[in-house]
Amino acid sequence: MTTRTSLKGSTLPAYPAPPKPFYAKWRTWVILAAVITVYVWAFRGIPFAGIKPTAWQITTAVFRGLFHPDWNYVYLKDGEDLLRGLGETLAIALLGTSISVVLTIPFAIWASRNLIKFRLFSGASTFTLSLIRTFPDIIMAIIFIKAVGPGAFAGVLTIGINSIGMLGKLNAEAIEDLDMGPSEALKACGANRLQTIWHAVVPLAIPAYLSFALFRLEINVRSAAILGAVGAGGIGTPLIFAMEGRSWSRVGIILLGIIVLVTAIDWLSGKLRRRLVQGKS
Amino acid sequence: MKPANPISQLPQKPSKSLKNGLTAALLLAILWYSAKETEASLPELVDGLPEMGKFIAKMFPPDWDYVRVVVKPMVETVQMAILGTTFGAIFALPIAFLAAGNVTKNWLLRGPARLALNLSRTIPDLLFAALFAAIFGYGPLAGTLALSFFSFGILSKWAYEAIETIEDGPLEAMTAVGAGRLQWIHYGVVPQVMPQFIGFVMYMFEINIRAAAILGIVGAGGIGIYLNRTLGMFRYDQTFIIILFTLAIVLIIDAVSSKVRGKLL
Numbered sequence: 154m155t156t157r158t159s160l161k162g163s164t165l166p167a168y169p170a171p172p173k174p175f176y177a178k179w180r181t182w183v184i185l186a187a188v189i190t191v192y193v194w195a196f197r198g199i200p201f202a203g204i205k206p207t208a209w210q211i212t213t214a215v216f217r218g219l220f221h222p223d224w225n226y227v228y229l230k231d232g233e234d235l236l237r238g239l240g241e242t243l244a245i246a247l248l249g250t251s252i253s254v255v256l257t258i259p260f261a262i263w264a265s266r267n268l269i270k271f272r273l274f275s276g277a278s279t280f281t282l283s284l285i286r287t288f289p290d291i292i293m294a295i296i297f298i299k300a301v302g303p304g305a306f307a308g309v310l311t312i313g314i315n316s317i318g319m320l321g322k323l324n325a326e327a328i329e330d331l332d333m334g335p336s337e338a339l340k341a342c343g344a345n346r347l348q349t350i351w352h353a354v355v356p357l358a359i360p361a362y363l364s365f366a367l368f369r370l371e372i373n374v375r376s377a378a379i380l381g382a383v384g385a386g387g388i389g390t391p392l393i394f395a396m397e398g399r400s401w402s403r404v405g406i407i408l409l410g411i412i413v414l415v416t417a418i419d420w421l422s423g424k425l426r427r428r429l430v431q432g433k434s
Numbered sequence: 435m436k437p438a439n440p441i442s443q444l445p446q447k448p449s450k451s452l453k454n455g456l457t458a459a460l461l462l463a464i465l466w467y468s469a470k471e472t473e474a475s476l477p478e479l480v481d482g483l484p485e486m487g488k489f490i491a492k493m494f495p496p497d498w499d500y501v502r503v504v505v506k507p508m509v510e511t512v513q514m515a516i517l518g519t520t521f522g523a524i525f526a527l528p529i530a531f532l533a534a535g536n537v538t539k540n541w542l543l544r545g546p547a548r549l550a551l552n553l554s555r556t557i558p559d560l561l562f563a564a565l566f567a568a569i570f571g572y573g574p575l576a577g578t579l580a581l582s583f584f585s586f587g588i589l590s591k592w593a594y595e596a597i598e599t600i601e602d603g604p605l606e607a608m609t610a611v612g613a614g615r616l617q618w619i620h621y622g623v624v625p626q627v628m629p630q631f632i633g634f635v636m637y638m639f640e641i642n643i644r645a646a647a648i649l650g651i652v653g654a655g656g657i658g659i660y661l662n663r664t665l666g667m668f669r670y671d672q673t674f675i676i677i678l679f680t681l682a683i684v685l686i687i688d689a690v691s692s693k694v695r696g697k698l699l
C-alpha cells in the first residue's frame with residue numbers, strides 16, 4: 154500500500170486499494186440519512202415560531218429580578234425564609250441518602266454475581282434495580298405524598314427509595330470487581346457465608362461504598378431542591394410559588410441559594426471522596 | 435534496662451477508635467437533626483401505607499384506551515429530548531475545549547469557561563423548565579431549551595474531563611510540525627475524544643428522556659402535562675398508563691443507546 158511513491162528511475166506499479174465491502178461503502182450514508190431523518194422529524198415536533206410577543210419584556214423582567222435578588226428573604230424572623238428552606242433541603246438529601254445507603258446493602262449483595270451463584274436470582278435484583286432507576290423521582294414523590302401527606306418527609310422517602318437503583322448497581326459492580334483471595338482463604342479456614350462476607354468482603358468494599366454514597370448525595374441535593382415543586386418539602390415549594398407569582402427578585406435569591414448550597418456540597422463531597430480514594434491506596 | 439523508645443515520647447496521636455467514634459457521633463447528630471427538620475416519623479409512614487395502597491389500587495384496571503391519547507405527547511417528549519441533547523452537545527464542545535487545561539493554557543479564558551459550566555450544572559432541570567416556560571409560554575419549546583441548558587452543563591463537564599486525559603504524543607507532534615491552534619485541536623484533540631464524546635451524548639440522551647417526561651409538570655411540554663392532568667382529575671388508571679408508557683420508552687431507548695455506545699467504544 155505504501156509503494157505508490159515512485160522511486161528514481163523506475164516506476165513501481167501503484168497498487169489499487171482493495172475494494173471496500175459493500176456495506177462499508179454504504180454504511181456511512183445510511184447512518185447519515187437516518188440521522189437527518191430523525192432530526193427533521195424532531196424539529197417538526199417543536200413549534201419554534203410560536204414565541205409570545207411578550208417574551209422579550211418578560212425576559213428583561215426576569216433578568217432584572219435575578220440580578221437584584223431579594224436579600225430580605227434570606228432570613229425572616231418568623232416563618233419560611235431562604236435559610237430554613239435550604240436547611241430543610243439539605244436535611245431531606247442527607248436523611249434520604251442515609252436511608253438508601255442502608256437499604257442498598259441487601260440489594261447490592263443480592264445483585265452481585267460473585268456472591269450469589271444462582272444467576273436467575275441475581276438477575277431478578279438487577280432488574281428491580283434498573284426498574285427503580287428508570288422511575289422518575291417526581292412521580293415517586295407524588296405517590297409518597299399520597300401516603301404521608303405533603304411535606305419534607307415525603308421528599309425523604311422519595312430520595313431514600315429512588316437512590317437505591319443507582320447505589321445498588323454501582324455497589325454490586327464494585328463487589329464483583331473485588332479481590333476474591335481473602336474470601337477464599339476464609340472459606341478454606343471453614344468460615345461460613347456470613348463470616349466470609351463480614352470479614353473479607355465488607356472491609357474491601359467500604360471505601361467505594363462511601364464514595365458512591367457521597368456521589369449520590371451530590372445528586373440528591375439537586376433533586377431535593379426541586380421535589381418541592383410537587384409538594385415534597387424543601388426550597389422547591391417557595392421557588393415554584395415565587396415563579397407563579399412572577400416575583401423574580403425572590404426567584405433570584407432562591408436560585409442563588411441553591412447554587413451556593415449545591416456548590417458547597419459538591420466541593421465538600423469531592424474533598425472527602427478524594428481522601429477516601431487516597432486512604433485506600 | 436532498655437533505653438526508652440523515642441517514639442513513645444512523641445505526643446500520642448488520637449487513637450483510631452476515638453476518631454471513628456467522633457465521626458460516628460457527628461454523623462448521628464447530623465441524622466438526628468435531619469430527622470427533626472423533616473419531621474420524619476416511622477408511625478406516620480405506617481399509618482400512611484393504606485392511603486398509598488388505595489392510590490395504587492385505583493390504578494387498576496389501567497385505562498388502556500388512554501394510550502391513544504398519550505402517543506402524541508410521548509412523541510413530543512422524545513423530540514424534545516433529541517433536540518435538547520443536540521443543542522446541549524453543540525454548545526458543550528467548544529466550552530469543554532476552553533475549560534480543558536491541556537488545550538487552553540490561558541487561565542483568563544479557562545476560568546470563565548469553568549465557571550459557566552459549573553454554574554449551569556448547579557441549576558436543576560425543572561428550574562430551567564419553569565423559567566423558560568415563563569418566558570416563552572407553556573409548550574415544548576420551553577422544555578427543549580431547558581434540556582439544552584441542562585445537557586450543556588453536564589456534557590461540558592464530562593467532555594472537558596475526557597479532554598484532559600488524552601495522550602500528549604499526537605499533540606506534541608502537531609506542535610512540532612507547526613500546526614495552528616485550530617488545526618491542532620481539529621487533528622490532535624478531536625479524533626481522540628470524539629468516540630468518547632458521542633458515548634456521553636448518547637448517555638445524556640437517556641437521562642434527558644427521563645427528564646423530559648416530567649418537565650410538563652411545570653408546563654414545559656411533553657407527557658408530564660398529561661401526568662399532571664390525570665393526577666388532578668384523580669384518574670389514576672390513566673396515570674398508570676402514562677407511567678407504564680414512560681417506563682417502556684425509557685427502557686427501549688436505554689437498550690438502543692447502550693448498544694450504540696457499546697459499538698462506539
